Amino acid sequence: MHFISKVLIGLVALFHAYIMVFEMFMWESRGPKVFKDFPEHLFADTTVMAANQGLYNGFLAAGLFWALFLIKDAVWKKNVAIFFLLCVIVAGVYGAATASKNIFFVQALPAILALLSLVLIKQKNYA
DSSP states (O other): OOHHHHHHHHHHHHHHHHHHHHOOOOHHHHHHHHOSSSOOGGGGTHHHHHHHHHHHHHHHHHHIIIIIIIIOOOHHHHHHHHHHHHHHHHOOOOHHHHHTTHHIIIIIIHHHHHHHHHHOOOOOOOO
């Protein structure tokens, strides 16, 4: 996997790890500061829902970290990274269509760039 691909995939994974922590553990404390349009009194009532969403983001991050650090076979590494990047892209496109257009730029676009780097940049045979 090329260095640029690793960096981009790592950034996508770190972002989703942060979102997991934010949604699972900081929803009521940081949420009102981040989501100013969301009624503040609803944060307590939506904590379980946010934690569930956070867990899914954690799975995306875990899959990308798995591809980056734990898989030694270059073909499997690339295929696992492609799968999880596609999952992130689908989630980002769906979020942009149903919740906020900004989700496309924050979530889907970085994953698209990572995916493009993975499939377009000539890969060297180093894990």
